Amino acid sequence: MAKQYDLIIVGAGMVGSLASLLLANSSLRIALVDRHNGDYALSVPPSYDARVSAISCQSKALLEAAGAWQSIPQNRLAAYNNMVVWDGLGEGYIDFNARKTQLPELGHLVENAILCTSLMTEVKQSSNIDLYLADEVENHELSESGVTVSLLSGRQLEAQAIIAADGALSKLRTENAFETVEWDYGHQAMVATIEIDRAHENTAWQSFGEEGILAFLPLPSVDDRHFVSIVWSVPPQEADSLMALDDQAFCKRLGYAISQRFSVLDITTDRQSIPLRQRHAKQYVKTGIALIGDAAHTIHPLAGQGANLGFGDVKALVDVLSKAHRRGEFLGASRVLRRYQRARMLDNIAMAAGMEGFKRLFGTQQPLLVQLRNQGMAHFHNNTSLKEKLVARAAGLSSFS
Numbered sequence: 001m002a003k004q005y006d007l008i009i010v011g012a013g014m015v016g017s018l019a020s021l022l023l024a025n026s027s028l029r030i031a032l033v034d035r036h037n038g039d040y041a042l043s044v045p046p047s048y049d050a051r052v053s054a055i056s057c058q059s060k061a062l063l064e065a066a067g068a069w070q071s072i073p074q075n076r077l078a079a080y081n082n083m084v085v086w087d088g089l090g091e092g093y094i095d096f097n098a099r100k101t102q103l104p105e106l107g108h109l110v111e112n113a114i115l116c117t118s119l120m121t122e123v124k125q126s127s128n129i130d131l132y133l134a135d136e137v138e139n140h141e142l143s144e145s146g147v148t149v150s151l152l153s154g155r156q157l158e159a160q161a162i163i164a165a166d167g168a169l170s171k172l173r174t175e176n177a178f179e180t181v182e183w184d185y186g187h188q189a190m191v192a193t194i195e196i197d198r199a200h201e202n203t204a205w206q207s208f209g210e211e212g213i214l215a216f217l218p219l220p221s222v223d224d225r226h227f228v229s230i231v232w233s234v235p236p237q238e239a240d241s242l243m244a245l246d247d248q249a250f251c252k253r254l255g256y257a258i259s260q261r262f263s264v265l266d267i268t269t270d271r272q273s274i275p276l277r278q279r280h281a282k283q284y285v286k287t288g289i290a291l292i293g294d295a296a297h298t299i300h301p302l303a304g305q306g307a308n309l310g311f312g313d314v315k316a317l318v319d320v321l322s323k324a325h326r327r328g329e330f331l332g333a334s335r336v337l338r339r340y341q342r343a344r345m346l347d348n349i350a351m352a353a354g355m356e357g358f359k360r361l362f363g364t365q366q367p368l369l370v371q372l373r374n375q376g377m378a379h380f381h382n383n384t385s386l387k388e389k390l391v392a393r394a395a396g397l398s399s400f401s
Contacts, residue, residue, distance in 0.1 A: 001156070002148065002156035002157055002158040003031070003130070003155070003156065003157055003158070004029075004158050004159070005029045005030060005031045005130070005157060005158070005159040006023075006028040006029045006030065006159060006160055006325070006331060007023060007028055007029075007030050007031070007159050007160065007161055007162070007163060007321070007331065008030075008031045008033065008147065008149055008157055008159045008161075008162045008163070009023075009030060009031070009032050009033070009162075009163040009165055010033045010034070010136075010137055010162060010163065010164055010165060010166050010172055011033075011034060011164065011165030011166035011167060011293075011295070012032050012033070012034035012036065012038065012120065012123070012131075012133065012165075013034075013116060013165065013167065013293075014053070014112065014115055014116055014119060014293075014307060014310065014311075015165045015292055015293035015294070015307075015310040015311065015313065015314060016032065016034070016163070016165030016166075016292075016293070017032070017068075017116065017119035017120060017122075017123050018062060018063065018066055018068070018119060018311060018314050019163060019165060019292060019314045019317060019318065020032045020123060020126075020129050021066035021067070021068070021119065021122055021123060021126060021129070022062065022065060022066055022314065022315075022318040023318055023321060023322070024126045024128035024129050025065070025066075025128075026318070026321070026322035026325060027128065027325075028128065028321070028322075028325060029128055029130075030126075030128060030129045030130070031129075031130050031132060031149075031157050031159065032123060032129055032130070032131050032132065033132040033133075033135060033136065033137060033149075033151065033157075034132070034133055034135075034136075035134065035135065035136040036133065036134070037133050037134045038120050038124075038131070038133045038134075040113040040116050040117050040120075041113065042113055042114065042117065043111075043113075043269075045075060045076070045220065045222050046195070046222040046223075046225055046227060046268065047193070047268050047269065048076075048111055048193045048219050048227060048229065048268065048269070049111035049112060049113045049114070049193070049269070050191045050192050050193055050229070050269040050270065050271075050272055051111065051112040051113070051191060051272075052109050052110060052111050052112060052217060052219070052229045053109070053110060053112055053115065053306075053307040054080075054107050054108070054109055054204070054217065054305075054307070054308070055107055055108045055109075055110055055115075055307065055308070056107050056305075056308045056311075057103060057104075057105075057107065058308070058311070058312070058315070059307065059308050059311040059312075060107075060108065062311055062314065062315055063115075063118075063119075063311075066119070066122055067122045068115070068118040068119045068121075068122050069118070071118045071121060071122070072110060072114060072115065072118050073114075075220050075222075076110060076111060076114045076220065077108050077109075077110055077220070078108060078109040078110075078202070078217075078218045078219050078220050079104075079105040079107075079108050079202060080105060080106050080107060080108070080109065080202050080203060080204045080217075080218050081097065081098040081099070081105050081106060081202045081203070082095060082096065082097050082098070082106070082201065082202065082203040082204070083095065083096040083106055083203065083204045083205075083206070084096075084203055084204070084205050084206070085206045085207075085208070086206075086207055086208070086259070087208055087209065087373060092373060092375075092376070105202075106204070109204075109217050109218055109219060109229065132151060132153070132155065132157075135151045135152055135153045135155070136151065136152050137149055137150070137151060137152075137171070137172070138150045138151060138152045140162065140172075140175075142162070142176070142286070142287060142288035142289060142332075143287075143288065144287060144288075144332075146158060146159060146160050146161070146288065146332055147159055147160070147161060147162045147288045147289070147332065149162065159332075160288075160330055160331040160332040161288050161289060161290065161331045161332035161337065162288065162289050162290075163289075163290050163292060163317070164289060164290065164291045164292065164295045165292050165293050165295060166295055167293075167294045167295060168277075168279060168294040168295070168298045170291065170294070170295035172289065172291075172295065173281060173291055173295050173296075176286060176289055178281045178282070178283060178286070178291065179281070179282045179283070180279050180280060180281050180282065181279075181280050181282065182277060182278060182279040182280070183277070183278055184275070184276070184277050184278075185233075185276040185277065185278060185300055186235060186236070187212075187213075187233045187234060187235060187236075187239075187276045187300075188233070188234065188235075188236050188239035188273045188274060188275050188276060189231055189232065189233045189273070189274045189276055189301055190230070190231075190232040190233075190234070190239055190242060190243065190271055190272065190273050190274075191229065191230065191231055191232075191271070191272050191274065192229075192230055192267055192268075192269050192270070192271045192272065193219065193227055193228070193229050193230075193267070193268045193269040194227065194228060194229075194230055194251070194254065194264050194265075194266065194267050194268065195225060195226065195227055195264075195265045195266045195267075195268055196216075196226050196227070196228055196262040196263065196264060196265060197226070197262060197263040197264075197265055198226060198262065198263075199221065199226050200216065200218040200219075200226055200228055200262075201218075202218055203218065204216070204217050204218065205228075205258065205261065207257060207258055207259060209257070209259075211234070211253070211256065211257035212232060212233050212234035212235075212238065212257065213232070213233040213234075214230065214231070214232045214233075214254075214257045214258060215230065215231045215232075216228040216229075216230060216258060216262065217229040217230070217231065227268065228262075230254065231301055232254075232257070233276065233300070233301070236275070239273050240273075243271060243273050247266070247267050250267065250271070251264035251265070251266065251267065252264075276300055276301070277298060278298060278299060278300065278352060279297060279298045280296070280297045280298075280348070280349065280352055281295075281296050281297065283341065284296050284337075284340065284341040284344065284345060285334070285337035285338055285340060285341045286334070286337075287332060287333070287334045287337075288332040289332075289337075290317060290337050290340055290341075292310065292313040292314060292317055293309075293310030293313055293314075294306070294310065296313060296344075296348070297309065297348050297352060299351060299352045305351060309348055309351060312344065312347070312348075313340075313344055313348075316340050316343040316344045317340045319343070320336065320337075320339045320340045320343065321336070321340075324336045324339075
């Protein structure tokens with residue numbers, strides 16, 4: 001016989017695990033399914049995982065509500081209080097400071113593996129969540145009366161709705177014929193952890209120039225050694241050339257790309273190169289199913305908002321479904337799930353459009369546009385009100401819509 005749940009969530013990454021915890025807190029019975037076994041290989045400082053996420057104030061609050069933030073070791077968290085952005089082809093310069101916006105910090109950097117481990121620890125302790133790890137959906141059926149799921153293991157599950165948190169290449173999105181708008185950014189993001197010669201000053205550093213878009217993101221220091229996570233976005237051919245360099249030559253190019261603000265001493269992880277693609281589902285919901293996180297949208301990483309957009313989806317979905325549950329509404333009903341779509345789609349589209357605009361603006365090297373870009377950055381740098389609004393948006397304390 002099929003086991004009964006209120007909701008089935010497919011994908012136990014950061015977004016799916018957080019959704020399961022917060023929904024379980026609303027007394028909903030959750031099945032969480034993932035092909036991964038739930039164990040993550042954790043590095044030991046001063047070695048840090050190459051994949052990190054910038055966590056906004058709102059996202060931190062959600063993780064605290066789920067109980068996951070509290071279990072992250074302090075030596076794996078790096079708060080950043082400042083952000084410095086400059087144009088490598090001119091004099092344009094903007095800095096953001098938490099003190100000037102009355103925030104304790106602009107955000108935190110945390111390794112993805114550490115965050116996933118903390119979330120999974122809480123999931124395993126929840127009495128309202130059943131885990132189906134190292135398993136996956138073989139087939140499923142949606143109807144007005146709910147969803148029926150057959151897993152590869154042969155187990156049968158039934159629920160009022162299924163939540164697709166299964167990533168950018170979502171199988172559930174494809175199988176349920178959700179249309180998407182998507183294109184290649186024409187860039188690849190190289191990620192790695194590096195050691196630098198001096199303190200990063202709890203600052204996120206970002207350069208736009210002829211060497212591409214480069215971010216130095218602060219990580220915890222260890223024994224007076226200083227580390228940052230890099231995200232370096234360049235065209236594919238250039239990425240291939242950079243990936244082919246030995247570590248010494250790569251470090252030298254990094255120093256040049258960051259305008260010699262730091263000397264790069266060493267690379268402490270393997271370099272990874274990730275193709276970048278913008279993708280946005282035209283709908284997030286159909287009767288019995290909702291898309292969240294990367295299954296619904298992916299954007300350029302230049303502003304570090306990918307994880308926060310996914311967590312924003314979680315907040316909206318939890319608000320909608322917990323209220324519907326208290327009212328006795330059927331959770332898979334189209335009228336219920338559309339409330340989540342209305343709450344998130346305009347904001348996500350605005351962020352995606354903004355990132356596309358920034359990428360195009362800072363991707364050009366045409367002299368006139370570079371001059372206008374630098375003039376605009378100077379105006380923005382001196383506009384305290386506008387900077388405060390942008391910081392509040394990045395922190396999740398306001399929206400575009």
